[in-house]
Amino acid sequence: MSGPPPAVATVRSAVRRVLADLPSDTTALVACSGGADSLALAGAVAFEAPRVGRAAGAVTVDHGLQEGSAERAESVAGVLRGLGLSPVSVRTVAVTGPGGPEAAARRARYEALDAAVAEHAPAVVLLAHTMDDQAETVLLGLARGSGARSLSGMAPRNGHYLRPLLDLDRATVRAACDRMGLVAWEDPHNADHRYARSRVRHEALPALERTLGPGIAAALARTAAMLRADADTLDGLAGELYTAALGGADGADAADTPAPDASCAPDTAGTASGPELSVAPLSEAPAALRTRVLRRAALAAGCPAGALTARHVREIERLVTQWRGQAHIDLPGGVRVRRVAGNLRFVR
Incomplete structure (x- = not known):
C-alpha cells in the first residue's frame, strides 16, 4: 500500500x-x-x-x-x-x-x-x-x-x-x-x-x-x-553580568561623582526609578556582554524596544568606558542615564 x-x-x-x-x-x-x-x-x-x-x-x-x-x-x-x-x-x-x-x-x-x-x-x-x-x-x-x-x-x-x-x-x-x-x-x-x-x-x-x-x-x-x-550563550553570560552589576550598585566613588551644578543635579523629582548598575563589573567585561546588559537595563527602565538603537547603547557604554564627567544620556521613552558614585542610574 x-x-x-x-x-x-x-x-x-x-x-x-x-x-x-x-x-x-x-x-x-x-x-x-x-x-x-x-x-x-x-x-x-x-x-x-x-x-x-x-x-x-x-x-x-x-x-x-x-x-x-x-x-x-x-x-x-x-x-x-x-x-x-x-x-x-x-x-x-x-x-x-x-x-x-x-x-x-x-x-x-x-x-x-x-x-x-x-x-x-x-x-x-x-x-x-x-x-x-x-x-x-x-x-x-x-x-x-x-x-x-x-x-x-x-x-x-x-x-x-x-x-x-x-x-x-x-x-x-x-x-x-x-x-x-x-x-x-x-x-x-x-x-x-x-x-x-x-x-x-x-x-x-x-x-x-x-x-x-x-x-x-x-x-x-x-x-x-x-x-x-x-546569541543564546552570550545572553546567558550577560544575564550573569547583569545580576553582578545590580548586586554591586551600592558602593560610592567620590571621584566618579560630577560637580553639583544644575546640569548634574540628581534626577529625583517626578521620576520613576529604574535599574542601577555598578560600573566596575561592566568596565571589566567584554563589550559583547556589556552592551547586552546596558540594553537590558534601558528596556527595564521603560525604553521602547523598537526605538532603542545600537547608537543609543553605544552612548550609554561611553559612560562606562570613556567617562569624562558627561552629564547624562537621554534615551527614547523619556529615560535618562547618569553616572553617579560609581553607578549607572536609569530613571524615567
Whole structure:
C-alpha cells in the first residue's frame, strides 16, 4: 500500500515530532490565515494529533484590513472545522498603533493568539513559518543593521509559540497543501511592494539566487541557527553580568561623582526609578556582554524596544568606558542615564 505523497509525508513528519513532545494535556492551536503554508500545517496537525493523542484546534485572525475579511475568516474557520480541528475560533482585531501597518498587524495578531492560549490553557500555538520566511527575516534584520539576536531569526520554539515547518522550504509546504486537496487563499498584501517583507520575497531573494546561485534561503537559515546558538550563550553570560552589576550598585566613588551644578543635579523629582548598575563589573567585561546588559537595563527602565538603537547603547557604554564627567544620556521613552558614585542610574 502506497503512502502519502512525499511533500505531505514530510510536513506530517515535522508536525508529528512537535506534537509528540507536548504534554498530554496541552491543546495545539494552529494559527491559520487560509494561506497555503498555514493550511498545510492545519491539515498535517488534523491528521497527526489524534494519532499521538493530542487535542488540536485552530485560530484564524480577522485583521479587518480588506473588504470581506470577516466573511473570509469565517470561511477559513469552516475549512478548519471540516478538517476535524476543535476548538476553532475567529478573532477580530483592530490594527492600530505605532510602527506602520506591518508592525501593527503583527502586534494585534499575536495579542489575539495570546488570548486564545489563555482561554484554552494549557495550550500552544503552531505557526507555519518556513525556511523561506526565516531567510526573509534574516535579510530584514541585516538591512536594519541589527545585532546577532535579530539576525538569528525566528526560534523553533519561543514560549508557547512553535514553528514545526521552519526547516522545510516553502515549495515543499505548498506542494503538500495542494496534495492534501486544500484550496488556499493568497493575501494580496503578500505581493504588495509597499511592504518590506514583500520586496524581500519577490525582489531581494530572487536577485540573490540569480547572482549567487540556488540555495540562498537554506544558507541564510543555517546562518540564523548558528547565530541563535551564539546569541543564546552570550545572553546567558550577560544575564550573569547583569545580576553582578545590580548586586554591586551600592558602593560610592567620590571621584566618579560630577560637580553639583544644575546640569548634574540628581534626577529625583517626578521620576520613576529604574535599574542601577555598578560600573566596575561592566568596565571589566567584554563589550559583547556589556552592551547586552546596558540594553537590558534601558528596556527595564521603560525604553521602547523598537526605538532603542545600537547608537543609543553605544552612548550609554561611553559612560562606562570613556567617562569624562558627561552629564547624562537621554534615551527614547523619556529615560535618562547618569553616572553617579560609581553607578549607572536609569530613571524615567
